[in-house]
Amino acid sequence: MVDYLIVGLGLAGIAFCERLEQQGRTFSVINDDSQTSSNIAGGLYNPVLLKRFSLAWKADEQLKMILPFYKNLEDKLKITLDYKVPVLRIFASVEEQNLWFEAADKKKLQPYLSTKLLDNNNPCIKAPFGFGEVLHTGRVDTKVLAKAYSGYLSKKKLLDPETFNFDELKIGTDYFSYRTIKAKRIVFATGYGLKSNKYFNYLPLNGTKGELLTINAPLLKEERVIKSSVFIIPVGNNLYRIGATYKWKDKSNEPTLEARRELKAKLDTFLNCDYKIVNHVAGIRPAVADRRPLVGKHPVYNHMYLLNGFGSRGVMIAPYASRQLLEFIENGRVIDPEMDISRYDKDYIEV
Numbered sequence: 156m157v158d159y160l161i162v163g164l165g166l167a168g169i170a171f172c173e174r175l176e177q178q179g180r181t182f183s184v185i186n187d188d189s190q191t192s193s194n195i196a197g198g199l200y201n202p203v204l205l206k207r208f209s210l211a212w213k214a215d216e217q218l219k220m221i222l223p224f225y226k227n228l229e230d231k232l233k234i235t236l237d238y239k240v241p242v243l244r245i246f247a248s249v250e251e252q253n254l255w256f257e258a259a260d261k262k263k264l265q266p267y268l269s270t271k272l273l274d275n276n277n278p279c280i281k282a283p284f285g286f287g288e289v290l291h292t293g294r295v296d297t298k299v300l301a302k303a304y305s306g307y308l309s310k311k312k313l314l315d316p317e318t319f320n321f322d323e324l325k326i327g328t329d330y331f332s333y334r335t336i337k338a339k340r341i342v343f344a345t346g347y348g349l350k351s352n353k354y355f356n357y358l359p360l361n362g363t364k365g366e367l368l369t370i371n372a373p374l375l376k377e378e379r380v381i382k383s384s385v386f387i388i389p390v391g392n393n394l395y396r397i398g399a400t401y402k403w404k405d406k407s408n409e410p411t412l413e414a415r416r417e418l419k420a421k422l423d424t425f426l427n428c429d430y431k432i433v434n435h436v437a438g439i440r441p442a443v444a445d446r447r448p449l450v451g452k453h454p455v456y457n458h459m460y461l462l463n464g465f466g467s468r469g470v471m472i473a474p475y476a477s478r479q480l481l482e483f484i485e486n487g488r489v490i491d492p493e494m495d496i497s498r499y500d501k502d503y504i505e506v
């Protein structure tokens with residue numbers, strides 16, 4: 156018997172496995188490739204919402220946690236994950252510059268918004284009003300992480316690369332059994348796959364499709380992340396990721412011509428050099444109506460838990476939410492009420 160069965164190995168599942176290993180708990184994981192979000196994400200971490208110049212939810216607490224979290228993973232898996240790159244926001248006008256400096260004066264934002272107005276000296280970028288720099292930002296290579304972590308668990312024979320079949324789950328009084336696995340607890344971390352989870356699909360997970368292009372732009376020579384109507388994210392070897400789109404209706408993981416055109420049109424408004432599109436990917440962000448994660452215990456079944464709803468900020472939220480869930484299960488500590496799924500208990504319909 157293992158302590159935990161985990162379904163899903165995106166950022167949420169990986170973060171929870173890490174917490175379990177740190178606590179010396181035993182576990183088994185089942186994961187398929189039906190969802191792609193963690194594999195294709197831009198991977199940025201950034202404490203500031205750049206549309207409104209406001210602080211992201213719990214950004215202070217999350218930032219403190221992510222640096223040691225990804226560093227531990229780098230050491231353990233012997234890979235590089237965390238690239239500490241600055242994020243520059245292109246100003247569209249003098250008014251926007253003023254809004255930035257007003258925001259930078261606010262106590263909460265002071266640590267994160269530089270008060271220097273940066274001039275543009277890259278001929279490939281159109282930015283006549285310059286840039287504002289967000290501090291304490293970076294990029295985690297989530298694709299490299301997902302691959303390395305699956306490999307790590309596979310070697311230890313802890314990963315079953317299959318689709319979880321809900322009909323085969325047996326719920327006992329003290330444990331769950333699923334095929335040959337017996338586990339004291341079960342944690343679902345399936346991203347948008349929650350929609351086919353009969354125990355938790357009463358929750359208001361919307362899912363927002365996002366698409367990203369990769370371009371090859373040898374003349375661009377830019378090492379910082381540039382944000383205008385889309386992000387330009389340098390990933391090395393003259394390659395840059397461009398994104399992302401936000402679509403609420405299409406729930407497939409297939410790249411679309413419409414998104415490719417949209418991203419290209421937006422990019423062309425501020426990129427002034429030749430480039431070639433060399434890749435195009437899509438995924439569904441597990442987004443929630445109230446923009447808060449979905450973390451906690453099932454309203455009826457004891458020992459059945461959920462870790463989901465990270466929306467477009469999985470890199471920062473995963474270490475934070477996974478820790479809270481484990482401390483709740485193991486030590487009875489209260490989950491932040493804003494993300495505790497008990498806020499939706501009234502919507503639960505008996506299965």
Ligand SMILES: Cc1cc2nc3c(=O)[nH]c(=O)nc-3n(C[C@H](O)[C@H](O)[C@H](O)COP(=O)(O)OP(=O)(O)OC[C@H]3O[C@@H](n4cnc5c(N)ncnc54)[C@H](O)[C@@H]3O)c2cc1C
Binds near residue numbers: 168191320366439462
């Ligand atoms: C285009 C795009 C760009 C993004 N950029 C960023 C960014 O720059 N920064 C950032 O922080 N976040 C970003 N995100 C968001 C980020 O990707 C998500 O917040 C995060 O990956 C969600 O992780 P997850 O583990 O909850 O879900 P997922 O990544 O969807 O993982 C769930 C896993 O469970 C598996 N699964 C599902 N159902 C089953 C089943 N029945 N049986 C077995 N396995 C199952 C899936 O196949 C998958 O492997 C982006 C997302 C997109 C789409």
